[in-house]
Amino acid sequence: MVKSILSIALFGLSAGVVKAQDTLLVQGTTPALYISHVVKKGENFYSLSRAYGVPPKEIAAANKITMDHGLQLGHQLHIPLTNANFSQKADASGTPVYHKVSEKETLYRVSVNYNKVPLDNIRQWNSFQGDGLKKDSYIIVGYLKGGSGATVAAPAPAPAPRKEVVKNEPKEQTPPAEPVTPPATEAPRKEVKKEAEARPVTDTPETAPAPAPAPKPAAPVVASGDFEKLYDQQTSGGKKATTEKGPGTWFKSNAVGKYYALHNTAARGTIIKVTNPLNGKAIYAKVLDVIPQMKSNAGLIIKLSDGAMQALGTTDARFYCELSYDN
Incomplete structure (x- = not known):
């Protein structure tokens, strides 16, 4: 008994x-x-x-x-x-x-x-x-197929790390949030013309014509460097990095020169190093939110902005990648 x-x-x-x-x-x-x-x-x-x-x-x-x-x-x-x-x-x-x-x-x-x-x-x-x-x-x-009363999926236990997942679950259109970056919203609108050459990324429709000629050639270098420095700070030069391997995909983004990501366990603001093992290319992307829980996202470990995907040198709808980040 x-x-x-x-x-x-x-x-x-x-x-x-x-x-x-x-x-x-x-x-x-x-x-x-x-x-x-x-x-x-x-x-x-x-x-x-x-x-x-x-x-x-x-x-x-x-x-x-x-x-x-x-x-x-x-x-x-x-x-x-x-x-x-x-x-x-x-x-x-x-x-x-x-x-x-x-x-x-x-x-x-x-x-x-x-x-x-x-x-x-x-x-x-x-x-x-x-x-x-x-x-x-x-x-x-x-x-x-999940067992009785249980769902087995390494990438699927997304809701646990953050309570706000429930609010974002119905929205597949999470990407609109990624252009809202701290540098753009904090800059005074009156000084935009003076800073147009130094700040290629702006979210304000009225000022879009002024910085338009400058962003494309300069932004990728600056953004990548900024995120790489943050990654080194967060992971102590890679010593505290958590690694993860699996399939990824992409979403369309309006951001120019910076790479963004959706990830299930890394906190918002975390910088993730993403490597394409097929060609050795790597980029640094900032986490905006979790991956929406939908059938089309099953099994994914990350969703990257389209600019990040292009920088990794892949055009596949799904691609295998390796992640490194502070968790």
């Missing part, structure tokens, strides 16, 4: 503890597909079952251990991907599961390896046409 009560209590306490990795990567080949999970403090078979939508016994069987054996901290588990918790339908939703493209790999080969998922579904999920794939890029091959 006492053992049963303790099991129920432990199950309740650990149900909310499970947290998947930053990006869920599919492993294995049809029909034995799985994702990896590193056991963390407080996790057990039941909490993993709720998070990944797989019965506890199936998790134990997939890892050739018994329920009585328990889980070891730091141990890497195989979480089976079955029809119960993994969907590859065209209208699938949930947490995206990715495949890392190897050299000379084709879209057809990816389809065959992962349950012969229709090629059109892969193109739709990743917003691209044709069959060409880039080495080391990440593409969605299906979606992990």
